[in-house]
Amino acid sequence: MSGQYSPLTTHVLDTAQGKPASNLEINLYYQTKDKQWQQLASGKTNADGRCPGLLTQEQFKPGIYKISFETGEYHKSQGVQGFYPFVPIFFEIIDPNQHYHVPLLLSPFGYSTYRGS
């Protein structure tokens, strides 16, 4: 997670507090042909709620990915009880030449995600 260009990016916003969710652990996995989850990246969001340098273009293959956010830990660190112990988002990449942004808008009792560019 060196900060170099990644074709896949994420951003975690804490919508209850109106600020980025920092120091939230994220893990990225790729589903292999035999349906196993291969870990590709792991890290924590920075002060801006981002995790730069998740993947290189070369690593970015078509297929099913899982990006998992440790929301339970995060809310605990904020001193609140959240409804979601963790949030995994599964998505399918068909064209790795595009840029994909998979953000998480998070509050203790609700979240949303969308495919951004």
Place this chain on the structure above:
Amino acid sequence: MSCSRLNTIVGHLQGSQQTPQPKLAVNEMSGQYSPLTTHVLDTAQGKPASNLEINLYYQTKDKQWQQLASGKTNADGRCPGLLTQEQFKPGIYKISFETGEYHKSQGVQGFYPFVPIFFEIIDPNQHYHVPLLLSPFGYSTYRGS
């Protein structure tokens, strides 16, 4: 409504060291009161997502996922009778929506092959509504009442 299948849990539990589970009431999603409800809305089309498969699981003490209910949403995007009050224990649940299949049935390519939502129940005396607002390239959920 087609939702009536329930895996017989006891036979599928893994690990012989587990103590025998009490026999669960067969949940046929009969429309009786459930302390846990869901609702799937297709926000791209502006209508409920019907005939979408949902599976509900409970995380046991040894971190296995015990299936509690299975079915498909009705014409209103709901799955009545998911659980009885008696079945509803504190703990971590997973409700998994087969969104890939659903979008395929609608003739669109969706971004999400499936959507599992993990949530923690602390007070089973409350009612919990865990809806899914779904479109091919975005979704949201919240804890309703």
